[in-house]
Amino acid sequence: MAALTQARFAGAVAALAAADADLGAVVDAFGPPPIWRRPAGFPTLALLILEQQVSLASAKAACDRLTEACGGTLAPASVLALDDTAMRAAGVSRQKTRYIRELAGAVTGGALRLDRFGRADDEAVRAALTAIVGIGNWTADIYLMMALGRPDVWPVGDLALQVAAQAVKRLPTRPGPETLDGLGEAWRPWRAVAARILWHYYLNTVRQRRGETRT
Structure with a gap:
């Protein structure tokens, strides 16, 4: 649909x-x-990881700090260039630092092709996302709903x-x-x-x- x-x-x-x-x-x-739509792409997935098991407000604050640490654009390569100290200063936990780096590495390495999701069905998108460490069904479902507009x-x-x-x-x-x-x-x-x-x-x-x- x-x-x-x-x-x-x-x-x-x-x-x-x-x-x-x-x-x-x-x-x-x-x-x-x-x-409640969000832009499709890496920044939204990173924010969804930050939203896991915390308030939306605290996740947004951490995402804003992380974006600032990346020079104003939350891009996979920029995230991978940050060390642990910079991630902690942005308010990102050790576990979520790992998850966001796993996501960034999958995108930069070509294992995760976000640009192809528009033509894929819901189950194919969910399978591709949940193959990434730190992305479960909840994160995949919210991305499908809000970034891809699946009904x-x-x-x-x-x-x-x-x-x-x-x-x-x-x-x-x-x-x-x-x-x-x-x-x-x-x-x-x-x-x-x-x-x-x-x-x-x-x-x-x-x-x-x-x-x-x-x-």
Whole structure:
């Protein structure tokens, strides 16, 4: 399926809200969610690695410092030129330093061809990304959704999505990946849009007091 445009996204939000009363209630309460797109390429993947298991705000701050250390452009070769001291000064942990260097090396060495992702299907992109140390299904799914605009990606390992699904669907416990996978079947072929509606709920309820936003 073609990548989401703003018009197709708006149509999918309307279709999901009409078909599912619970999603419709979220849209009625908070309005349509943002599309939350990011540029495709190395900088977005590096930021997604930095976002693993930390707040979006702290990850962005580290990414901004890393970009500054690279001379204003977060490029694979620039990252590989930084030593451990420079990475620590940017606020990048030892583990994530390794992951970002693995990614940069794969891109510069030609093992990971990001320019070919636009023509590849979701599973091929996911397989290529998760072959890189430090990139798991969550990182691959968010890249597919936000950088490539794929409409039917469903990131079942996302904690915020699980919390929101429990609340919106009034489930007795927080759904794990297997339960969330089954729940998402009703929202094909727009599961990535349903995820944004659920994130929209999460950010307007659970995270509202913290002032954290998804970008």
